[in-house]
Amino acid sequence: MxxxxxxxxxxxxxxxxxxxxxxxxxxxxxxxxxxxxxxxxxxxxxxxxxxxxxxxxxxxxxxxxxxxxxxAKTNVIALIVYLGPKADAVESVPYIERIIEEARRHDYEVVLSTVREGPDGITRLAGRSICDAFVIMDIQLDDDRVPAAHELDLPVVLVGRPKDPQGLDVVDFNTRGSAELLVDELAITGHRHIAVLGEPGDEQERFQFVLDFYDAATDRAALHGIELTVVPRPFDGWDGIAACADQLLTHRDDRLGLITRTPRATEWLVRLLHDRQLTPGQDVSLAGFCTDDTALSYARPITNVSPRPRAVSSLAMRLLFERLEGADGPPRLELVQPEGLVRRATTALFIEGG
The missing domain is CATH 1.10.260.40 (lambda repressor-like DNA-binding domains)
Structure with a gap:
């Protein structure tokens, strides 16, 4: 030729x-x-x-x-997840692993972006035409990445709920149900007081799932007739825990239960109780919203409700591939439900015959 x-x-x-x-x-x-x-x-x-x-x-x-x-496809999915200094990278791993597993099961690869770049990062990736779809994690209530994602002519799934998803599919975890399970555990085991470790500064106002957690815990405690206090940290890190320690432990001698919302907060409270010579599961209770792997990593395993990271990622990928395969219809909001609470060594039984 x-x-x-x-x-x-x-x-x-x-x-x-x-x-x-x-x-x-x-x-x-x-x-x-x-x-x-x-x-x-x-x-x-x-x-x-x-x-x-x-x-x-x-x-x-x-x-x-x-x-x-x-x-006319790249068979690549862009995953945007923030792994900065305040993020809990260990807890992010199962989310990322499951997304990669689901992508490869469909003969796709994943491009991972771990820097918080805002809308510019999304626009840059899309402009290079190297991916067919986006999964964007850690979505805040007012997230400037959402309008940029809306402008893409590509399937997008948001993990986390913004005020306005702008027609995009959204997946999140039902943290209201998780907080209710944690409060129920302390109620049925005879606690009189609950202290929930809060967020530093205005962190609580940034994410819908965080607001849901504290609101649900407060409402559930009122239903049980138990005194519950959300104790905010004056600042982040261990120093913030130390600064509010006395307030957290005000009722240490009167059937006190402690609730934490993140693995890092759980770690800090375990350290605090050790420093104050208090044994979780005997002197006070400690219940956390963390994965089973994290809960089992302590010498005294933590009573916990898991955020089910793999289930969240699996659902996000299912919705994404439905869109990639041409599924039409209105935008979807789907919540992964908690499977239940696992009572472990850090629940003290303050009940007759317990």
Missing amino acids: ARDERSPDRRNGRSAPTSRDVAALAGVAQSTVSAVMSGKRAVSAETRARVERAMRELRYQPNAGARTLRT
Whole structure:
């Protein structure tokens, strides 16, 4: 077969062919070649066949690889999750692992972005045409990434609930149900007082699932007739715990139960109780919202409700692949429900015969 003399030949040490070479050989405009590759504009079957034939003859390979030529897809999903200094990277791992597992099960790869870049990061990734869809985690109530995601002509699933999802699918965990289970545990085991370790500064106001947790704990304690206090930290870190320790332990001698919302907070309270020579499960109770793996990592395993990170990620990926496969319909909001509470060594039984 004759070869266009203008077309480079890598076997002869020349540069790789370009889309301009493909356009010249196919007898079409360069923009038509781009339309065939991207699928963003209708191209007649005859013209598409000429372009694809020219690609094969020239052995033309765009950056996204040969599969993109056949399907106009990259088979790559962009996962945006923040792993900065205040994030609990260990707790993020099962979310990320399950997303990667589900992607590979569908013959997709995952590009992971772990820096909080705001909308610019989303726009940059989409502009490079290296992914077919986005999963965006750690969504805040007022999240400037949501409008940028809304503008993409790609499937997007948000993990976390913004005030306005702008027509995007949303997956979250039912933290109201989790807080209710934790308070119920302390109620049925005879506690008179509950102290919930709160957030530093205005952190509580940033995420819907955090607001839900504290509101539900307060409402449930009132239903049981138990005194509950949410004790905010004046600042983040261990120093913040130390600063509010006396308030947390005000009722240490009167059937006190402590509730934590994060693994890191649980770790800090275990340390605090050790420093104050209090044994969780005997002198006071400690119940946490953390994974089973985290709860079992302590010398005295923690009574806990799991946030079920793998179930959250599995649901997010199911919704995403339904959209990738062409599912239409209104945007969806789906909550993963807690499976239940596991009583472990840190629940003290302050009941008759306990």
